[in-house]
Amino acid sequence: MTDFFQLVFSGMATGSIYALAALGFTLLWQASGTINFAQGEFVMLPAFVMLAFATFGAPMPVAFALTCVVAVAILGWAFKRGIADPLLRFGLMPIVVATIGLAIAARNGIRAGYSAEAHPFPSLFADKLFNIAGVTITLADVGTLVFALLLVVGTQAFLARTVTGRAMQAVAQNTESATVLGINVPRMIFYTFAINAVLACAAALLVTPTYLAKFDMGESLGTKAFFAAIIGGFNNSRGALLGGIIVGVSENLAAAYISPAYKDAVALVIFMVVILFKPQGLLGKKVERKV
Amino acid sequence: MNLFRRTFVTTACALALAGPGLAQAQAIKIAGLYELSGAGATSGTNFKDGVALAVKEINAAGGIMGKQIEHSISDTQSNPGVAKGLTTKAVDDNVIAIMGPVFSGSIMVSMAESRRAEVPNIVGGEAAAITKQGNPYVFRTSFTQETAMPKVARYLANNLKAKNVAVIFVNNDFGKGGRDAITKALTDVGIKVIADISTESGQIDFSAPVLKAKGANADALFAYTNEEESARLLRELRKQGYNKPVVGETTLTGQKVIELAGDSANGAVGHVGLTVDAPNPLMLKFKAKFYQEYKYFCDHNGIKGYTGVYMLKAAIEKAGKLDRKAIATALHGLKLTAAKTPGVILDVAIDDKGDLDRESYLVEVKGGKQEVKEVLPALGQK
């Protein structure tokens, strides 16, 4: 039994990592209809930027703050102005392909420009182990889970309780009406991109100690994030967290009880089932098809 | 639009035709096929940097037989389809030898092409199948898994007195080949493999494999994954309080793994063919040179690339002429000592199948450093 709990707890910790990447992805889709195939790279880039700042001697909190600023400027503003705005009115295909190109460029730019090696990344949490009823958990596991929860709940609260957040939701639901109501739509969309950038930085800070900073860390992280977002609910922020945890836990359980070689398949099966029977995700709301 | 592109391609190809003809008289051309992107990027980049360093050194010292080496670098994208094309291109370009690739899939393809064209192909792969195809033009730069694993098995049987072993391996051709080789080697010394646990390349969470290993309650654990995964595995082993011996290969106890796993790496034992931390003055010199040039410590692939070029140089000098067939013949049965050919760093002998025989080390990680417990002599030396 303890084995089972060990797997579940580890899975939840890994899952919260996927959730963080999924969260920004969901937000971007909700608010502006942008499908960002470079979401994984959006987490990878801040990780390397933080490493770069750290090599120049900045302590971690300072590096993090600086990276957030850089991220908002580049992954937020420049991404929006340069890629999302011009392409969104042409439908989904151009933006999908553009973000694919962006992912390739980011991945190989870091590989050629920085290094092809994996780099260790300092963890926020001390290296402590807890043993509860035979289940071993690290401080990092708990910490990541707690932070992820806080970020998700915080984002949800921001969107539901503040005026700006509500304005952003209005823009997501019906852009024309929002404009008519006097909401500064472009600015609201920019805020979404900015929040995505900051969430990606936070994800990088929490994720990279385990993932290790490597130019291709974005690939698998991005794919898992997509699955997590869809399973949980593509138009619901809490869904991202649920989806992430489901993916993380099911992978572990599958690896232990079914077959390690097919462990990815379980997340896939859940994903397919959700897509076929509840495409809006487990926590999502149904979206009507427009004629 | 189409016309333009077609003309472009034709012109480009025409230039490609003309180019090699001009350069041949002057230089010794070596084509480098490396995984510079995709799954093999880290290994390929290390290998390429090793080759480039050797080429630079040799050229600075006057080249081979007075001629400078021209080293062209191409990216196979860890894709055998691309590797095949690049090998064809190298053959078209009339190169003397082909260095790389590192990944077995790409090697299978490149060595078939290079055999057809009768061009020596010095590869960085470790899969056993490479030298089993009767190809007289393929040469290794490291042990085959079939040579390495019996040494590990012997350590497990004699030193650790293990009666059964759990095996964790990574599910790619490297890991699977290693798993097959160790299973056979263990059976040969009478040890049973009671757990056979596969993991994914790039896997993050190792709680399931470690739980399985714990559950199997074997006398020891043999771990055969790539560097980053080894680091994560070691961390999980420590986290779950695994107290049996953990034994592996170069990819378990390498400097990179120690860097990434921190304290969790302590206690791991590995059979290491090539490590920059070997207690060998030439090796340490190489480590420093490499770091100075590229600002990072290379893994075993860097050493493979570097020594590979020097092996080629020695063979060319032995053959006395730039004839590919003669060079291949010279490579077979070549014995090089580090004293006379410092570029190979360790004494090496190449057999008629293209396999290598070298000394190797049994290493334990202590206090964040690799400590050599035992030097295992080359099989031919006894």
Add this chain to the structure above:
Amino acid sequence: MKKTPLLIAALVLLLLLAVPPFLKNYGIYLFSYWLVFVIATMGLNLTIGYAGQKSLRHAAFFGIGAYTVAILMKAGFSFWFGLPVAMLGCFVIGLALGAPALRVQTIYLAFATLGFNTAVWLVMRNEEWLTGGTFGINNIARPGLLGLSLNAALPYYYFVLAMTVLLGALLWKLLSSPWGKAFRALRDNPIRAESLGVNIQAYTLLSFAIGAVYAGIAGALFASLVEFIEPAPFAVGTSIMMYLMVVVGGAGYFFGPLLGSAVGVLLPEWLRFAQGWYLFAFGTAVVMLMLWLPDGLLSIPDRLKARRHAREASAARTAAASKVGAQT
């Protein structure tokens, strides 16, 4: 206007026939590789360009075609037996797995197909007894045609070229027929199409199935071209690349795949002078291309036309306005 595409097609064909004998083996290999992808992306273009579906699993059918032919050839059957089997297999699986498309739309469909691709790749990698797993299948022979050996580079290239032309012609016929109109209706306005009596379920499934068959054929040709296959080229990454090729070339344009595959296969070659940065340059080039031409490269003539019309229209307006002004 119909003449120009035919003229261009004839010119391209001429070049494709005439140039390769002057190229060395590498050039011929590259051209063959490019044409294999042209076939695959023609199928994808049908599915996503003409029928407006989303598919990120094309590489799976590419792989199924390749492995079917390779396994059958290893078992002693001829390539010419393996090819129809591969085609049939892809058609049936494509039909069966078009089912999700009936229930979900756009981005969800895209991810469902992505999931399928990963599942197929997992099977390819794990079922060693069937596919050789990560060790792959080696020494795949090239077929013989009517007694002629297609072993060497140039004959095999002409064989692939012939297949490409044949399949292209078939696709052209399909698209000019009422079926083609049905596909376009499916893309532009499915609900209205249904109201007009078009069986959108059948056409959706067909667009996937036919696309899959093209990928399967391309896969079979790929297996014999490279003479070695392993799971890696059939993973999601390749599907994404194929999608990129279709969109960059121009989704819904007949010659889109030709250009798009050229961008995907030949452009990285041309960028090799950038050394380690060539893929970075490629990625950036793709982004730039999308920003400049979101409808793909083949939308250039349409854009020029549109610009000309706009200019004429504004000139007409100014003329009319001045007339009005003169009157008052």
